[in-house]
Amino acid sequence: MKITALISFLLLNIASLLMHTAHAQPAGAHEDHFLYQIKPGDTLSSLSETFTSSPANWQAIKKANRIANTRKIPTGITLRIPFNLIDEVPDQAKIIYLTGDVLVNNQPIRKNHLISEADTITTGAQSNITFELSDESKVQIPPDSIVHVQRLRKFRGAGLIDAIFDIQTGKVAAHASPNKTGVGRFEIRTPVSITGVRGTVVRAEAANQTGASSELLHGKAAFIPGASRYQPVLLNANQGITATSKGEAGDIIELLPPPDIQLSQSSPFEFKVDIKPVSGAIAYLVRVSNDISGYDVLFGNTVKKPETSVTGPGKGTYYVSVRSIDNNQLAGADAVQPFTITATGIMTESGVSIGTQSGPLLQTQY
Structure with missing residues (x-):
């Protein structure tokens, strides 16, 4: 089938x-x-x-x-x-956060650009885009991803969303129908799987060589691998699943818990992050965001050792989030803590910190 x-x-x-x-x-x-x-x-x-x-x-x-x-x-x-x-009309999504080099249909964009049906979004290294649909559903595309907006419409009368996002490579994270009004259809597809979501926080990934995966953080969702002729795999909160490059599904896997983290300031512009090792974790994804929800991501890094350092692009309060990654490359929920930079850094127009070997460039008051 x-x-x-x-x-x-x-x-x-x-x-x-x-x-x-x-x-x-x-x-x-x-x-x-x-x-x-x-x-x-x-x-x-x-x-x-x-x-x-x-x-x-x-x-x-x-x-x-x-x-x-x-x-x-x-x-x-x-x-x-x-x-x-059903009377459907074209819908558009507004970009609420944009960091680094992001292309839409191979053209650079700015924050005031609107996302439409048939757009293809490409994020570069240390780039991130988060856009919001008309029902306030949020879709985030992290670095090194290519995502095609296959469908983006809404019901004229009820305002329900009819949306399909096709991951060619990389990842998508979504919070569908946060106001619990329901959707007409909300799907995240890869070449070997479909994940259907509603009122749900979910991540999905497509990799050219290793297949696909989904991580469900809240709510319920259904994952269907391309090779299956049976019913979809039903996921509950804090569960994940993978599919091979041939579309064969693995077992349901309980996602690792968020790690305990401690921050200590090591310089005016840098904080050391100590991560309490999580059983079963082989790595940790560490990200720095402007917001506590992690939609406005400035930069991130995957580390194998349970320690790292973080900074911000300038004076202000930022948020470090850390999630545990297991040997299936599935990641759990984030541990989040704020930190405040007291020095003033210099960043590019797109919001990326200008760094040196010893850290970001600092703007010094003379």
């Missing part, structure tokens, strides 16, 4: 996972249908008016669901609404 034919399995299972969420009746998609969980007071006419181009489409919805009596539709059942009836 081709991977595109498996999307139905993926999204149907996402729906079954998330139907008990009180504030989120939208339940993903299945094949050519948007799924909606009936709540008290819903009628085919009202749903047709909300989600489609015409209230008269209730008859087509009735036919698609083989409903005999429209006055007795049980609360809680999943209604299938054909996508060809």
Whole structure:
């Protein structure tokens, strides 16, 4: 079975996972249908008016669901609404953070650039971009990644997101539907897998030689490897999974916990980070951000020893985050601590610190 034919399995299972969420009746998609969980007071006419181009489409919805009596539709059942009836409009995402060299369609961009359907985003070394969809879902693309925005639309009436991000190489992190309003569809794809998310914090990676992986930090998600003819693998919080380059899934793996970290100032512009070793960790990803949530990343580094040093581009307060990496290259949640630089550094226009062998250049007051 081709991977595109498996999307139905993926999204149907996402729906079954998330139907008990009180504030989120939208339940993903299945094949050519948007799924909606009936709540008290819903009628085919009202749903047709909300989600489609015409209230008269209730008859087509009735036919698609083989409903005999429209006055007795049980609360809680999943209604299938054909996508060809849903009035969708193009959507755009606004860039909220941008660091380093980022290209969109092979052209350099600035923060005021809008991300649209069919864009291809390329991040260079020590580069990062975070953009926000119209429902406040956030998508972050870290360094050395190429991601194609395969679909970026929204329902005209309900404002639900219909988005597909295709990782050609590298990584994507996403927080889908943070306000728990639900999505029409939200997928992160690689050449050998699909991860469907909703109300979820998830990371996904595609590597040319080693396959793909997903790390679920919050919520629930479904991971489907390209070679599987079975149901998707359902992930809970703090679980991850890998797939080989042939699309064969591994076992569900519990993600490593965030490490304990201690910071001590070693100079006016540098802090030493001591990491308490985590059992099973072979390395640690250390990043410095402007914000506590880690969306506005300035730079990062993977270290094998449980110690390193961090700095900032200038005077101010920054945040160091550290996550443990296991031998499957899966990473867990971040440990985060603030630190304050008292010296004033010099950085490039794109926000990267200008460094020397002994640290960043400093702006000295004379």
